[in-house]
Amino acid sequence: MSPRITLAVARRVIRQLRRDPRTIALLLFVPCLVLLLLWWVFSEVAGGNIIDTFGPALIAFMPFTVMFIVTSVTMLRERTAGTLERMLAMPTGRADILLGYALALLSVCLVQAALVIGLGVGPLGMEVGGPVWALLLVALADSFLGTALGLAVSAFARTEFQAVQFMPALVFPQLLLCGLFVPRETMPGAAQAISDFLPLTYAIEAMQGVQAGADGHVADGTWTDLLIVVGIAVVVLALGTLTLRRRTD
Amino acid sequence: MEPVVEVADLRVTRGGREVLHGLDLTVGAGELVGIVGPSGGGKSTLMRAIVGVQSGVEGTLRVLGQQAGSPGVRGRVGYVTQVGAIYSDLTARENLEFFAAIHGVGADQVRQVLATVDLAEAGDQVVGTMSGGQQSRVSLATALLGDPSLLVLDEPTVGLDPVLRRSLWATFADLAAGGAGVLVSTHVMDEAERCDRIALLREGRVLAAGTPSELLERTGAGSVEGAFLALIDEAAA
Ligand SMILES: Nc1ncnc2c1ncn2[C@@H]1O[C@H](COP(=O)(O)OP(=O)(O)OP(=O)(O)O)[C@@H](O)[C@H]1O
Ligand SMILES: [Mg+2]
Numbered sequence: 001m002s003p004r005i006t007l008a009v010a011r012r013v014i015r016q017l018r019r020d021p022r023t024i025a026l027l028l029f030v031p032c033l034v035l036l037l038l039w040w041v042f043s044e045v046a047g048g049n050i051i052d053t054f055g056p057a058l059i060a061f062m063p064f065t066v067m068f069i070v071t072s073v074t075m076l077r078e079r080t081a082g083t084l085e086r087m088l089a090m091p092t093g094r095a096d097i098l099l100g101y102a103l104a105l106l107s108v109c110l111v112q113a114a115l116v117i118g119l120g121v122g123p124l125g126m127e128v129g130g131p132v133w134a135l136l137l138v139a140l141a142d143s144f145l146g147t148a149l150g151l152a153v154s155a156f157a158r159t160e161f162q163a164v165q166f167m168p169a170l171v172f173p174q175l176l177l178c179g180l181f182v183p184r185e186t187m188p189g190a191a192q193a194i195s196d197f198l199p200l201t202y203a204i205e206a207m208q209g210v211q212a213g214a215d216g217h218v219a220d221g222t223w224t225d226l227l228i229v230v231g232i233a234v235v236v237l238a239l240g241t242l243t244l245r246r247r248t249d
Numbered sequence: 250m251e252p253v254v255e256v257a258d259l260r261v262t263r264g265g266r267e268v269l270h271g272l273d274l275t276v277g278a279g280e281l282v283g284i285v286g287p288s289g290g291g292k293s294t295l296m297r298a299i300v301g302v303q304s305g306v307e308g309t310l311r312v313l314g315q316q317a318g319s320p321g322v323r324g325r326v327g328y329v330t331q332v333g334a335i336y337s338d339l340t341a342r343e344n345l346e347f348f349a350a351i352h353g354v355g356a357d358q359v360r361q362v363l364a365t366v367d368l369a370e371a372g373d374q375v376v377g378t379m380s381g382g383q384q385s386r387v388s389l390a391t392a393l394l395g396d397p398s399l400l401v402l403d404e405p406t407v408g409l410d411p412v413l414r415r416s417l418w419a420t421f422a423d424l425a426a427g428g429a430g431v432l433v434s435t436h437v438m439d440e441a442e443r444c445d446r447i448a449l450l451r452e453g454r455v456l457a458a459g460t461p462s463e464l465l466e467r468t469g470a471g472s473v474e475g476a477f478l479a480l481i482d483e484a485a486a
Contacts, residue, residue, distance in 0.1 A: 004350065004353060005350065005351050007350075008347055008350030008351055011347075012336070012339070012343070012347040015343055016336060016338050016339060019338045019339065020338065081333070081334060081335075081337070082330045082332045082333065082334030083334050083335065083336060085302050085330065086328065086330070086348075086391070087351065089300050089301065089302050089318075089323060089326070089328050090323055090324065090348065090351050090352065091320070091323045091324040091352070092351050245304070246301070246302060246318065247302055247303060247304035247306075247318070248302065248303070248304055249263050249264060249303075249304050
């Protein structure tokens with residue numbers, strides 16, 4: 001591994017993204033549109049601001065999903081186009097590839113998360129007790145998790161079509177089990193136990209924890225949730241590294 | 250002097266099946282060696298093994314005095330795969346700049362290899378919009394970065410016009426003359442006449458190896474292709 005090569009990978013990924021303005025626009029504005037739509041469809045319903053209820057979960061969920069798709073598809077392309085093999089036949093370390101990708105995508109995530117958080121907290125008036133930067137930090141951890149899972153999945157998918165299909169398979173069960181729609185305490189015992197092992201549970205809990213904080217402090221347990229998300233992401237990333245085999249059949 | 254590539258009793262298993270059954274081959278520094286043979290004969294598998302990206306490899310396989318694929322030789326081997334292995338959404342120059350950065354070489358080398366493959370003008374064209382022949386030349390240029398001591402080129406001239414093929418073979422000869430070992434596969438047998446030595450590979454075995462004139466002499470054929478067919482008939486008889 002060397003910083004020169006890591007940065008070269010990051011630069012190349014950003015160059016590829018820049019060649020594709022439509023993808024960038026989708027990456028940056030779709031989360032905002034979804035948040036806006038959520039606010040709009042509930043705007044005539046009496047009761048509290050819907051953004052307070054679902055906003056944090058959405059802000060956690062969007063960067064995760066988007067990065068999951070971007071990473072799984074682009075890594076799969078590297079595998080099928082032979083560029084991964086070329087890089088690995090050269091003095092590239094596996095960590096260079098992973099960190100290079102993470103760096104490039106984190107910069108996109110930073111802008112994406114800033115936009116959606118800005119919209120939520122600003123015009124849509126989401127109440128946040130904790131500091132706003134903590135929302136950004138949690139969003140970045142979630143996108144890191146998406147990147148790690150996307151990488152792992154790219155090893156199991158043969159086509160881009162399959163890679164995209166992994167998204168509903170991995171994401172929707174987590175969304176149902178994370179306690180967003182039904183409080184976790186009221187779920188069947190087994191469902192509750194399963195949700196204890198799912199990263200999205202902690203990702204959304206952390207985001208809600210920031211919201212539930214007061215006086216510029218996050219609620220108790222938020223940092224633990226965040227650490228769990230980052231911990232799972234690191235483990236998945238390490239497993240993903242194993243799928244970047246230098247020698248293949 | 251130590252050979253650049255030294256292969257002895259190489260066996261490779263792919264998908265649970267042995268596809269190379271004990272190959273011997275050497276490539277010396279400054280030597281242009283051709284691997285010819287029919288489709289499915291094992292040319293790509295042999296090259297992947299030499300570059301160090303093939304699993305299931307047994308036997309002796311040394312490159313530049315080290316185990317093939319070991320970290321010490323990775324930066325000194327240029328490899329062109331049968332598929333392009335370049336980024337089709339980037340320009341030729343951006344592709345080369347990326348791979349140059351991995352080698353730690355600069356913009357002057359990028360310019361130089363673009364000129365070598367006669368793409369100096371098309372450098373800023375996005376690879377996906379290039380013709381098939383231009384794309385394969387970008388791929389070749391990538392392999393030339395970092396002044397490799399060994400070049401492994403898997404069918405680099407497939408689908409190219411005769412004029413360009415001739416100029417590329419002249420380039421391969423130049424690279425060998427510059428001291429690199431160059432290993433080129435092709436199934437256009439007559440192209441291989443330009444090699445210093447040829448190995449005929451069929452069904453995972455070296456059917457014959459030698460200089461082009463040795464092969465022609467031995468079989469009494471008038472071309473490498475004729476020699477190859479004669480050798481297959483001989484093996485069948
Ligand atoms: N990924 C793979 N898994 C299993 N077997 C494979 C794989 N790739 C190739 N083979 C088999 O290995 C043998 C040698 O294939 P190889 O690609 O080395 O041939 P080749 O001489 O390069 O052919 P061509 O001229 O068509 O490129 C063939 O029988 C092929 O079916
Ligand atoms: Mg082949």
